[in-house]
Structures are given as C-alpha cells and as structure tokens.
Amino acid sequence: MRAHEAGALHAQAGHRGPSWLHTPGNVNDLVPQLWSGTAKKTAEGSLVIGGVDVRELVAEHGSPAFVLDEEDFRARARAFKTAFKDFDVFYAGKAFLSTTVVRWVMEEGLNLDVCSGGELAVALRAGADPKRLGLHGNNKSVAELTRALDAGVGRIVADSLFEIDRLIALARERGIVAPVMVRVTAGVEAHTHEYIATAHEDQKFGFSIASGAAFEAVARVNEAPELELLGLHSHIGSQIFDSAGFEVAAKRVISLHARVSEELGVDMPELDLGGGFGIAYTTQDDPSDPAQLATELGKIVEHECRAFGVGVPKVSIEPGRAIVGPAMCTVYSVGTVKEVALDNGAARTYVSVDGGMSDNIRAALYDADYSCTLANRYSDATPTLARVVGKHCESGDIVVKDEFLPSDVGPGDLVAVPGTGAYCRSMASNYNHVPRPPVIAVKDGQTRVVLRRETEDDMLLLDMGVEG
Numbered sequence: 001m002r003a004h005e006a007g008a009l010h011a012q013a014g015h016r017g018p019s020w021l022h023t024p025g026n027v028n029d030l031v032p033q034l035w036s037g038t039a040k041k042t043a044e045g046s047l048v049i050g051g052v053d054v055r056e057l058v059a060e061h062g063s064p065a066f067v068l069d070e071e072d073f074r075a076r077a078r079a080f081k082t083a084f085k086d087f088d089v090f091y092a093g094k095a096f097l098s099t100t101v102v103r104w105v106m107e108e109g110l111n112l113d114v115c116s117g118g119e120l121a122v123a124l125r126a127g128a129d130p131k132r133l134g135l136h137g138n139n140k141s142v143a144e145l146t147r148a149l150d151a152g153v154g155r156i157v158a159d160s161l162f163e164i165d166r167l168i169a170l171a172r173e174r175g176i177v178a179p180v181m182v183r184v185t186a187g188v189e190a191h192t193h194e195y196i197a198t199a200h201e202d203q204k205f206g207f208s209i210a211s212g213a214a215f216e217a218v219a220r221v222n223e224a225p226e227l228e229l230l231g232l233h234s235h236i237g238s239q240i241f242d243s244a245g246f247e248v249a250a251k252r253v254i255s256l257h258a259r260v261s262e263e264l265g266v267d268m269p270e271l272d273l274g275g276g277f278g279i280a281y282t283t284q285d286d287p288s289d290p291a292q293l294a295t296e297l298g299k300i301v302e303h304e305c306r307a308f309g310v311g312v313p314k315v316s317i318e319p320g321r322a323i324v325g326p327a328m329c330t331v332y333s334v335g336t337v338k339e340v341a342l343d344n345g346a347a348r349t350y351v352s353v354d355g356g357m358s359d360n361i362r363a364a365l366y367d368a369d370y371s372c373t374l375a376n377r378y379s380d381a382t383p384t385l386a387r388v389v390g391k392h393c394e395s396g397d398i399v400v401k402d403e404f405l406p407s408d409v410g411p412g413d414l415v416a417v418p419g420t421g422a423y424c425r426s427m428a429s430n431y432n433h434v435p436r437p438p439v440i441a442v443k444d445g446q447t448r449v450v451l452r453r454e455t456e457d458d459m460l461l462l463d464m465g466v467e468g
C-alpha cells in the first residue's frame with residue numbers, strides 16, 4: 001500500500017493521521033527503536049526475544065505475559081553506568097522491581113532508589129548492599145524510616161519538616177547519624193503529562209526553593225547532630241526529552257547549594273538530579289542516549305557550579321523508565337475483533353486482548369501512546385487501523401489507541417506491545433479480579449520466571465469471607 005492510500009485509510013477511520021503509526025507497508029516488521037535489543041521477527045512473522053519465540057513462551061506460560069529481555073536491561077544499565085562515569089547512577093525501582101532485577105542492577109554496578117517499605121523489602125531480600133540504596137517518598141511512615149535506618153540505607157531523601165523531626169528522633173533513639181538528602185522543588189514546568197511532572201510549585205513533593213522552605217529545611221538538617229546533610233535532591237518529572245528543564249532546575253538547585261555553602265558554611269558533598277529521561281513509545285519520540293545525556297548534564301552542572309563559584313559535588317541520577325521501559329514488552333492473545341461504525345460513517349476495528357488496564361494503566365491514566373505488532377505469524381492481509389483494547393468493564397480500557405494491524409487479525413493471534421517495562425507491571429492492579437500477568441525473563445533461548453502469574457487463589461487468600 002502506498003502512502004496516499006495509507007492517508008485514505010486514516011481519513012476513512014475519521015482519524016487525523018498521526019505520523020507515529022507504522023506505515024501499513026511494514027505492518028509485519030518491527031520498528032527497531034521501539035523494541036528491546038534482541039527482538040526480531042522470523043521469516044514466519046513470529047516475534048523472537050532473547051532467542052525465545054513468543055509463541056512457545058505463551059504456550060508454556062500463558063498470556064498475557066510481560067517478556068523481559070535480560071541482555072537489553074543489562075545493556076541499558078551498563079550504558080548509563082559507563083556514560084555517567086563521574087556520577088552515581090541509581091536505578092529507580094518504582095519503574096519495575098523484583099529480586100532478580102535488584103541483583104542485575106547491583107551486578108551492573110548501579111545503586112538503587114526505592115520509594116516505599118515494600119520496595120525496600122524487595123531490595124534487602126535480594127541481598128542489596130544497604131549503603132547502595134536510597135529511600136524516597138513524600139510520606140514515609142515511621143516504620144519505613146525505622147527499617148531504613150536499621151538496615152543502614154545509604155541515603156534517605158527527606159521530604160517534609162515532620163519527617164526531618166521523625167528522623168532526628170529515630171536517629172537519637174538509636175545513637176546513630178542518619179544520612180539525609182533534602183528533596184527540593186525547583187519550580188520547573190517540565191514538558192510532560194501533568195500527573196508525572198514533579199517540580200512545579202503546586203504539588204506534594206519536596207521543599208520549594210523559591211519560597212525559602214528548602215533553605216530552612218537544609219538548615220534544620222544541618223543543625224541536627226543526629227543527621228548528616230548529604231545534599232540536595234531534585235526530580236523534575238518523568239518521560240522528559242528536553243534538557244532545558246534539567247538546565248533550569250540545575251541552575252536553581254545549584255544556586256541553593258551555593259547559598260548553603262556561603263551562609264551556613266557547609267559544602268554539601270552530593271547532589272541528585274533525579275530521573276525522568278524519556279523513551280520511545282512511538283516513532284514520534286526521539287530520546288537521547290545515555291552518552292548524550294551524560295554530556296549535557298555534566299556540562300550543565302559544571303557550568304552552574306562555576307557560575308556560582310562552588311566545587312562540583314558528587315552528582316547522581318535516578319533513571320527508571322530509560323533502563324527497564326524498552327527492555328520489556330507485553331504479549332497478549334486476541335479474543336475477539338469487532339468493526340464499529342463511527343458517527344462520520346467510518347469504521348474502527350476493535351481488537352480485544354486478554355489483559356488491559358489492569359496490566360497497563362498508562363493509556364487510561366496519562367493518555368499514553370503505545371504501538372503493537374502481530375506477534376505469531378506473517379500476514380499479507382490489507383493493513384487496517386485498529387484499536388487494541390482490554391477485557392475490563394471500562395470503555396477507557398485501551399492498550400493501543402491506533403495501530404495498523406493486518407485486517408485478518410483474529411482470535412488466537414498474539415499481539416505484542418513494546419515499551420511496557422516501566423510503570424506497567426509495577427502499577428498493575430487486580431481490577432475485575434483479573435490476575436496480574438507474570439514477568440518472564442528471556443536470554444540465550446531460555447526463559448526464567450521473574451514474577452509468576454497471580455492466581456485466583458492468590459486473590460481469594462485475601463478474602464476473609466471464603467469458607468472451608
């Protein structure tokens with residue numbers, strides 16, 4: 001099919017014709033930048049990742065399933081570690097965490113950022129060195145803080161005055177000095193979805209630099225003998241492509257760093273610029289690679305430190321999505337297909353799969369875009385503009401808003417969605433009592449269950465009304 005015919009197809013579907021879609025001509029091919037490094041299509045059209053054919057993976061483990069490309073995950077972690085050689089790199093576990101992943105992160109020489117007692121428990125259970133852990137959160141409980149202090153976590157990122165007081169009290173009780181960073185808000189409007197931007201003034205995280213609250217918090221930590229002031233922490237948001245936001249944030253954060261040095265006489269040894277580096281969900285997204293990011297961030301920090309006349313502290317970053325996002329895809333089975341007439345006389349093909357918003361809430365929550373491919377066979381049927389939807393009792397249960405799929409897609413086919421490693425399994429729910437899918441690592445033709453599939457029995461175990 002030619003481009004003008006593709007345009008006609010868009011028009012037919014009443015669609016404004018987004019340029020990120022696969023062109024119908026390559027509907028059987030993968031768009032390499034959206035997939036993990038080892039993903040490829042066989043001549044028969046089936047998707048192979050880590051040397052494992054997803055048809056066999058589904059035959060053994062069922063669907064839906066998250067497929068985690070171990071080599072790709074490790075390569076991305078290593079790329080950050082290598083590029084940011086003068087920085088510390090903390091993998092942000094909120095994107096996806098399991099004990100296996102903690103071990104990979106540690107083996108690749110990265111540190112780990114956790115943001116709850118649960119994530120901390122996974123890290124400790126995996127045998128992570130507590131000194132290489134950082135604990136975040138705007139409302140950490142006393143139990144979480146206690147556990148972190150008792151474990152000897154390397155840094156606790158303080159987010160409120162109440163928490164600073166709690167840390168002082170807990171450290172005093174234990175006769176220890178707690179290592180603390182102070183989370184600040186730089187007042188940056190990051191160019192991302194409102195719900196995943198975190199450095200504008202009107203939100204719950206951190207202490208405002210502009211209002212003076214951040215300086216007061218730093219002074220409070222500094223004067224407490226029970227606390228060791230490590231430095232400032234700033235995270236401007238997630239899925240960000242433009243380094244301008246980091247630049248503005250770094251300027252404001254380093255200005256505060258310099259003020260602390262001048263007025264309190266303290267040279268804080270560390271500075272954390274957070275995570276947030278965007279990935280390609282569609283061909284419209286053009287992310288920077290770690291080497292570019294490292295060069296840009298390194299220059300920004302050096303320039304600002306020189307401008308403010310302070311030494312360059314040890315800088316750290318916290319990428320989550322950029323490491324695990326592209327390393328995983330989700331494989332679904334198609335259950336049913338419907339052609340639905342639109343008001344304008346056009347039609348839309350709804351392809352229903354066996355998962356949905358319970359394993360990927362991002363389309364419903366952030367209007368996120370994804371792409372997909374037919375994963376079990378080659379098809380030379382005419383491409384049709386399809387919407388991939390889940391099985392939940394909710395019309396917003398959309399997995400992929402628009403994608404070309406062969407028009408003969410039907411029950412029993414497999415559809416794979418790339419880029420689902422970050423904030424999909426980790427934000428999964430049991431909505432409609434649909435069990436959460438497993439995460440299956442693949443490497444060198446072998447599969448390894450990283451998280452097993454949830455069962456109905458797992459869910460019923462919580463139901464105290466169950467008799468017998």
Ligand SMILES: Cc1ncc(COP(=O)(O)O)c(C=O)c1O
Nearest residue numbers: 092235238275276318319320321
């Ligand atoms: C404090 C902090 N660090 C790191 C991250 C990881 O962000 P991303 O996965 O976008 O790299 C987040 C999440 O947005 C965060 O809140």
Ligand SMILES: N[C@@H](CCCC[NH3+])C(=O)O
Nearest residue numbers: 094196238239362422423
């Ligand atoms: N959960 C968000 C990212 C923000 C998470 C951490 N602050 C997403 O899926 O994009």
